[in-house]
Amino acid sequence: MGGGAVAVTTSIAGPVRRRLARTVFPLPWAALAAAIVASLLGFALDGPARYAPLLLSVVVLGLPHGALDHLTLPRARGARPTSRSLAAVGALYLVLGGLYAAGWFLAPAAAFVAFLALTWVHWGQGDVYSLVALSRETHLRTRGQRLLAAAVRGGIPMVVPLVGFPETYRAVAATTAGLFVSGASFAWLLAPSVRLVAGGAVALLTVASLLLGRARADDSASRDAWRLDAGESLLLWAFFLAVPPLVAIGLYFALWHSLRHLARLAALDPSLSPALRRGRPLSVVVGLGRDALPLTLGAVILLAGLAAAVPAGVGSVDAVASVSLVLLAVLTLPHVVVVSCLDRVQGLW
Numbered sequence: 001m002g003g004g005a006v007a008v009t010t011s012i013a014g015p016v017r018r019r020l021a022r023t024v025f026p027l028p029w030a031a032l033a034a035a036i037v038a039s040l041l042g043f044a045l046d047g048p049a050r051y052a053p054l055l056l057s058v059v060v061l062g063l064p065h066g067a068l069d070h071l072t073l074p075r076a077r078g079a080r081p082t083s084r085s086l087a088a089v090g091a092l093y094l095v096l097g098g099l100y101a102a103g104w105f106l107a108p109a110a111a112f113v114a115f116l117a118l119t120w121v122h123w124g125q126g127d128v129y130s131l132v133a134l135s136r137e138t139h140l141r142t143r144g145q146r147l148l149a150a151a152v153r154g155g156i157p158m159v160v161p162l163v164g165f166p167e168t169y170r171a172v173a174a175t176t177a178g179l180f181v182s183g184a185s186f187a188w189l190l191a192p193s194v195r196l197v198a199g200g201a202v203a204l205l206t207v208a209s210l211l212l213g214r215a216r217a218d219d220s221a222s223r224d225a226w227r228l229d230a231g232e233s234l235l236l237w238a239f240f241l242a243v244p245p246l247v248a249i250g251l252y253f254a255l256w257h258s259l260r261h262l263a264r265l266a267a268l269d270p271s272l273s274p275a276l277r278r279g280r281p282l283s284v285v286v287g288l289g290r291d292a293l294p295l296t297l298g299a300v301i302l303l304a305g306l307a308a309a310v311p312a313g314v315g316s317v318d319a320v321a322s323v324s325l326v327l328l329a330v331l332t333l334p335h336v337v338v339v340s341c342l343d344r345v346q347g348l349w
């Protein structure tokens with residue numbers, strides 16, 4: 001793979017790193033494994049309850065994980081947010097979010113496909129950070145390896161549900177685009193060739209990334225990091241193959257992506273470092289929660305505004321879930337810009 005070795009400058013001190021790793025890794029593993037077992041045993045949520053994990057994930061950890069974007073970059077640079085930096089993030093959200101929101105009204109099917117691509121990139125980049133920064137010594141040594149790992153980690157949640165549950169996948173796409181136009185069916189998603197090519201590509205990427213990582217892991221610490229990567233990759237494959245997508249995406253978004261990002265932000269906040277060092281999780285949660293509350297509430301108000309604005313109206317729980325997805329999409333575009341800047345500041349790429 002191209003690119004020289006990159007050294008990540010996350011500067012998370014050893015004890016804090018270990019503590020964060022103990023929070024961020026085992027809990028979601030257990031939850032995902034339990035969901036796999038429950039699904040294999042035939043337990044399934046029925047009717048409107050199917051939407052509960054997704055809707056809960058949006059409010060509980062999902063929106064808050066982005067609601068700190070205005071504080072993130074100054075903190076990563078060791079500075080305090082200024083009115084200028086706050087205005088810059090506000091303008092970014094207004095312009096990019098506004099343009100993408102207009103895109104949903106003008107070309108909803110394309111906007112949905114763009115959302116899948118955006119999520120692929122973003123969930124991939126988030127996982128690469130955790131893999132690199134929370135391990136003692138990473139096996140992901142080069143930029144090329146990290147790009148490959150990002151393609152795998154973002155690709156699994158976006159593609160594997162299509163392999164296992166094509167009809168649910170199609171229905172969510174059609175309902176979401178259907179908020180804006182009638183007749184969006186997304187029937188092409190059901191074509192076996194589409195599923196085979198997409199699923200096969202992500203499977204090949206997974207194998208390639210793990211083989212390359214194994215070859216680059218040349219000491220015991222980086223071999224541990226590789227084992228964690230391999231175990232997680234297999235867990236995610238099994239999870240998205242076995243667990244119905246509305247439940248799976250909800251659990252993943254809250255307990256995997258958002259929790260990891262919040263842990264990353266906790267390590268940046270100087271006021272939380274005593275609590276992190278001493279292992280006081282409640283103080284960390286309260287500290288993060290306080291900072292995230294205003295803009296989480298702002299986003300809930302936006303959700304109500306968006307629900308009122310979509311042409312089809314919102315009269316059912318699946319439409320509520322779809323409006324939430326559109327809001328997530330619109331907020332995720334500027335969020336990806338902030339997180340990509342953070343990746344750069346922290347030397348991830």
Ligand SMILES: CC1=C(/C=C/C(C)=C/C=C/C(C)=C/C=O)C(C)(C)CCC1
Pocket residue numbers: 054115116118119122157158161168169172173245246249253257325328329332
């Ligand atoms: C709900 C759902 C889907 C899409 C979810 C997406 C795209 C979520 C993105 C969330 C983001 C970007 C959160 C911010 O970090 C799929 C895969 C179509 C399958 C059916 C269920």
Ligand SMILES: [Fe+2]
Pocket residue numbers: 065066122126257261335
């Ligand atoms: Fe995110």
